[in-house]
Amino acid sequence: MPILSIIIWLTILGGFAVLFAGEERCRGVSLFVAVLAFLASLRLYFGFDSGTADMQFVQQVPWLPAFDINYSLGIDGIALPLIMLTTFINIIVVISAWRVIEDNLPLYLAAFQIMTGLMVGVFAATDAILFYIFFEATLLPMFLIIGLWGGPRRVYATIKFFLYTFLGSVFMLVALIYLHHGSGSFAIADFHQMPLTSGAQTLIFFAFFIAFAVKIPMWPVHTWLPDAHVEAPTAGSAVLAAIMLKMGGYGFLRFSMPIVPDASMQLSWLMILLSLIAVVYIGFVALAQSDMKKLIAYSSISHMGFVTLGMFIMFGIMSDAEPESVGIAQMGLEGAMVQMISHGFISAAMFLCVGVIYDRMHTRQIADYGGVVNTMPVFAAFMVFFAMANAGLPGTSGFVGEFMVILASFKASFWFAFLAATTLILGAAYTLWMVKRVLFGEVANENVAALTDVDNRETIMLALLAAMVLFFGLWPQPMVDVMHATIENLVQHVTTSKL
């Protein structure tokens, strides 16, 4: 049974079904589609063999044979967790939109279903052109979501978002065509094995870098993200932060590092530098925000710094030839993966928390709040919990990835670890300062006094995310376990020179 295809087309076609289901039934239909897709992805998890680095659940159909393009799918240990995350967040998104969106709800829900299918396609595609098509296609539903249901500056935000990410991926397309030229195939696996000269590797590295650095995003090509988040509707922000950013991190793992390992090594200093700038600089910038969504957006960028750091720190670790270095390099990479998944839960939860009070007060300004705990105690408990997770408290999933990456970077250099660990202070400072100003204190104004606590729908939505954050914080083994073989293989592959 081609489960990957089922998940992808179930949600995409399901999206069209939602569109035609009408105002009344669209909620039920989309929830049904979302739950079904999640159950199908559970089937992936339980059928997954974590002992091998090979692609699993493989499906290959010739698509455009004249151009060597195939419709080929498959997953390994880095794609599986991301797909699970995608289908899980999709359910949360449906719940979050249940009662909030008033105009054109079917289109809204349909856009999310279609986007889910496309995003699963991104993580499952093993053909470069198929990947590229999914990668680009995800822009369209997001463009619609921000453009139609966004805030007052949505036009600026959507154009910035679209141009930024589109410009990035054009370079990737050039690189893919170049690679096809040399290998006669569009299979990503063939690219991995293809010998490349040093000069070609550098060019290809930068082509991929532009595409993925914009997506994840890295400093200094990050400024589209805060604007997009601020203008996007709540669920849009949640998906953007939880999953779309991860396409960039996934790209580095799937394309940059294995296809051009030597260039990745030579330029790892740049990647590490930009990652540390993201952690420290963006951490400070987050502190200066007065808009909650902007603050969380900057916090996302800062957390993504750990993803790229965890990946490229392996070159710093492997520079000495000690045997235990391989293990620590793997830990850094797995830390980057864990950070991506965990951030998916936590950032979605933070954006949904803001959404909950935004729906009631219609403002995102921190200054408009104060003492929310007095009127919304249950909500406050959730938000404090997610804030703590965002600040990397042990026992929540937010701790795991950061912990692994900081431990690994110490192996490369004391100062890398030192700068990365500043997130302990900065992350706590910007998150908890916001919590203090929004939640605690006397009731700030009559709007806050009139607030009502979370209803059942919101409680379920936040509780599901909280359960995930807590579960993986207390026991990350199930998540990490599926990655081992793939990551081990990746480290071995990347440390073998192509020159």
Added chain:
Amino acid sequence: MKLLYILTPLAPLFGAIACGFFGRKLGRTNSHRVAIAGVAVAFLFSLIALIVQMGDDAKVFNETIYTWMVSGGIKFEVGFLVDRLTVVMMTVVTSVSLMVHIYTIGYMHDDPGYQRFFSYISLFTFAMLMLVMANNFMQLFFGWEAVGLVSYLLIGFWYKKPTAIFANLKAFLVNRVGDFGFLLGIAAVLVYMGSLNYTEVFAAAPAVVGQSMEVIPGVAWSVMTVTCICLFIGAMGKSAQIPLHVWLPDSMEGPTPISALIHAATMVTAGIFMVARMSPLFELSETALSFVLIIGSLTALLMGLIGIVQNDIKRVVAYSTLSQLGYMTVALGASAYGAAIFHLMTHAFFKALLFLAAGSVIIALHHEQDIRKMGGLKKYMPVTYWTSLIGTLALIGFPGFSGFFSKDAIIEAVHHSQITGASFAYVCVLLGVFITAYYSFRMFFLVFHGETRMDDHTRDHCHEPPRVVTVPLILLAIPSVILGAMTIGPMLFGGFFGDAIQVAPEHDVLAELGAGYHGAFQFVLHGFKTPALYLALAGAVAAWFIHLQKPGIATWFAEKFSVVHRILDNKYGFDAFNEKVFAGGARQVADRLWKVGDVKLIDGLMVNGTANGIGLISNIVRTLQTGYLFHYAFAMIVGLLALLSVFIFSA
């Protein structure tokens, strides 16, 4: 036994969950019953563990409970190490916690957040047990941060109070500064010793001695020293050592029971416990030990001095806690780990007692905390009076009381220590004895003796609080008196801790002291030959003379030496400095980076600049699109010619 050890922390966790999630359904009485039952079970199990471990042929329990994660061949586990050091901590934590749980029934009686409070303190007990029972650094860090979380929640328990929510954010952030160092220390341990499991790390540590790392290029530092100092920075945060002490006095904004439990008896001693646990590492770096010693002695002396000028009853006790934590740290620096844990234990009881007694006074006076508005309370609240006296005597180290033994042991240990900075530390701790006695009795006399200075209404309603408050006081007073004499022999000189604490022979000051030890009574007699005792008495007498006999002296002194008074009153300016440089500085840096870096440079210049540039170019290019067919045809012909010539000439 494994099951028992697992259930010990889980019992209070169960209580916390029950009160936290179902508190409203359970109601007040059932909530506190569940919470107290949970902690009582933990206390009982800790006692069993203590008895088992005290046995002569007791085996150390060191087992994994579950594998948290395996990554890169490194195992991250959750597991328990129960040896004698652990059981002492477990017993101290659960017994004080139990007393505080009971006391809370009375103290928080009218508070709307009753169940929430019980949930938090039970959660704290769970986290603290996880911390002390850990057999690896990962779990230690979990417990470490978890107690920090609960401390954050409890300091901000009254979330409407601006001072409380300021204090809890400050406490969390200052602790995070410590944790920052701690995490780097843990990373160093993993990278250089290849494991996070205590046993494996301690086994691998001697091989690391002599290895160096270059933190600053060109300067080789001993790996062991860097590791230990990083770990100790964590301890400085949690155990509030200078300059990371600033959060502890402010933490008094929280309800009094937690000041007793968390900010005096247990959580703040986590740093002391951690260093004692890491003795096999610290013993390998004399530089780190000296660092610990100096920081500890500065804290012991300077924080005690601030205690003299405080007028808030809880803050006096808080500064006293800081100073006593300094004593424990000094003991660690002098390699007298046993003495540090011994003082930690006695201090936990008498300081919890002093806090709860202060709380008792606070309830009786309707939440008045200014000692200048108290006085003469002896006749209104006899139980509180007598238990406070016992606590105070224990604190100043009056011969025979538990504090005497532990403090004297530390002073003697420092006296014998040969490590760099020991003589400085000796002076500090001796001066500290005088100061401790002075501020303690100053408070005692101002609160309980002399004329009553409260208003008539308060005085008329002033009475001893209910039994749930006084019984814990009495129960805590008992160990404050007898615990020292009972346990000094075995704990300090009897090799009680076995392999849990390792001391290099050349550092072993306790063994030197032990050679001259002939029973607790003899120890008391010996105390009469040391300056410490007379300094303590002098301090108490000075307090009596200045604050009861000639009350004018204090004001005269404050005016005459206004500079000194001002320095102490401003707490050496730490708060102002931090507020201005770190908090203010960070906000300014943040603002600059955002407004200049992101908004002006990246967005303004690069992004929108590019967009504007493209706009300009397209304006020019637009003029080429004339719409006349012959223009386009002409351009095509020119292009074709150009291409042709390229092909022809290149061929």
